[in-house]
Amino acid sequence: MSRYFELIGLIYLSNHSESRVQYNHRLGIWSLDEGSLDQIQSIGEEITREQLTQEHPVAVDQHQDKISQPPDKKAPSTPKGIEKASLKTIFNAFSSEKSTKTTATTESRRRFALIPDAPGGHEHYLKSSHRQEKLSDMWRSLLGRKQKPEADQDLSLVSNWVDSLKLENELAGDKKGGPNASSTLVEKYGTCQEVVGRGAFGIVRIAHKKVTGSVDQLFAVKEFCRRPDETEKKYSKRLISEYCISSSLRHPNIVHSLDLLKDSNGDYCEVMEFCAGGDLYTLILSSGKLEVEESDCFFKQLIRGLEYTHEMGVAHRDLKPENLLLTTYGNLKIGGFANAECFRMAWETDARMVSGLCGSAPYISPEEYTDKEFDPRAVDVWACGVIYMAMRTGRHLWRQAKKDEDEFYARYLEGRRDEEGYGPIESLHWARCRNVIYSVLDPNPTRRMTAAQVLKSEWVRGIKLCRAGEEAL
Incomplete structure (x- = not known):
């Protein structure tokens, strides 16, 4: 945001x-x-x-089931003769067919290429700087332009930024100062400098540690802020628990957590590997939508990482493109384990059921909206299906998986029962791909494929990963 x-x-x-x-x-x-x-x-x-x-x-709160009026705040005046663009103009431009085609064609030349002789038949060229330049240029070109709103504008990925406005600013507003790195943090990981992310959790900065001459080793340092009305004891317990989970997971498709320490103000900082390719969310946003081979490569890497976490007895419970980070060559890594929980300890054989709502609305599975307990692994698999469709279509299929409150989700349920199927999924390239996506997006969690079953499916077995995906580059 x-x-x-x-x-x-x-x-x-x-x-x-x-x-x-x-x-x-x-x-x-x-x-x-x-x-x-x-x-x-x-x-x-x-x-x-x-x-x-x-x-x-209206601004939607954390679970997007309560509506509140945004604060009335006057914006800076605009010089005469210059007209500010409306947010809907910006949103709709991302979802218009003409804009999407132009964006995908131009951006794909820069970020992705089919190369028959390359491992996996393709390569990724991901520079987050290129992406931010592109987003800036797109918004700049839209200033002053008028465009008729579309009925399904709210399904744009951009609207997520608007929906999280109130919550993010309440929780992160007090974390706007400069770096307060402790001597231990500086000695081990270098000086914290540029802010590369800001959210409900706090701030993410890049730490620069001198290696030789002008060469720096880069680390991502997440500076946490305490939640409103959260005691010191609960704050410490929450962050230590998150770190214990994330640091115990060692896999090529999971962000490596290196350390947890306190800064000079006594706030916790988590040190992680730095992924220079940015996140999947901004990649989709700047590209309009991703190519078939590109989406498939990222999806298989995501499922590989998810299968591992489930094998380790951990459910993520907040999978979304914003929590999927990328290297410059296309290695996808799962991050953001703030909502993760252990559903099975090492000495246990059966998974414990869980309850409660968490995550971001478009990726939350339908069983989470009930009062019943559910398998958290099925929740993660559902989110993977939504993420894949976001990569392929450049938008969300629905706002929330609640039949009586979301007309787009109701259309999906109708499409599943119709012999012609659900349009967006039916437009996918292979029948074996469509079958898997229908399965992972099955409203009945007991019929949903597991991550291991998805990996063993004919479609995913046939997906060829790029060199970075295979070798964790």
Whole structure:
């Protein structure tokens, strides 16, 4: 969400200010010669709030089942003769057919290539800096343009940014200062510098540790903030539990957690490997949608990582593109284990059922909305199906898997029963692919395929991974 505010703020300033905008191509970081990153974000946030009040008058809370009015906040005035674009204009441009085709064709030349002689027959070229430049250019070109809203605009992946506006700013608003690294953190991992992410959990910075000369080893440092009304004891227990789970998982398709320590303010920091290719969410967003072979490669890597976590007795419970990180060559890694839980200890044979709602609405399975206990592994598999369809279509299939409250999910259930099937899934390339996706998106969790079964399916066995996916590059 913060990156969205940065881009909106930078676009506004580049049009209405003489300040010079600079871009770090290696790290994908924006800077302004006059004004801090937080000031830029504040400008973007104010512009966003004004448009939200006018065109999208509700903000959805954490579980998206309670509606609240966004705060009334006046945006900065726009110089005469210059018209600010509405958020719906931005959203709809991402979902329009013409824009999607142009975006996919142009971006695929830069990020992905079919190469018959290469391992897996393809290669990925992922630079998060290129992606942020592209997103900025797309938003800049849309300023002042009018476009008729579409009925299913809310299914755009961009709308997730808007939906998380209130929660993210409440929880992360007090974490806007500079790095407060302790001497231990600096000695072991170097100096924390650029902010590359900001969310409900806190801030993610890049730590630079000098290796030789001008060569730096980079680490991702997640600076946590305490939740409202959370005691010190609960705060410590929550973060230590998350770290114990994530650091115990060692797999090529899982982000490696290296350390957990406190900064000079006493707040916890988690040190992780740095994935320079960005996350899957912004890749989909900037590309419109992904190519078939590209989506298949990422999906198989995701299922490999998920099968391993389930074998270790851990369920993720918050799988979404934002939590899937990428290396520059296309190795996908699962991160974001804040909601993970152990459903089976090493000495146990049977999985424990769980209950409760967590995660992001478009990826939450239907059984989570009930009062009954359920298998958390099936929840993760469902999310993988939604993620695959987001890669292939560039949008969500529904807002939430609740038949009586979401017309798009109701259409999906009708399509499953219809002999012609459900349109978006029926448009997939192979029958064996469609069969697997229908299975992982089965509303009945007892009929849903497991991660191990998905890997053994004819479709997934036939997917050829790129070299980075096979060798964890």
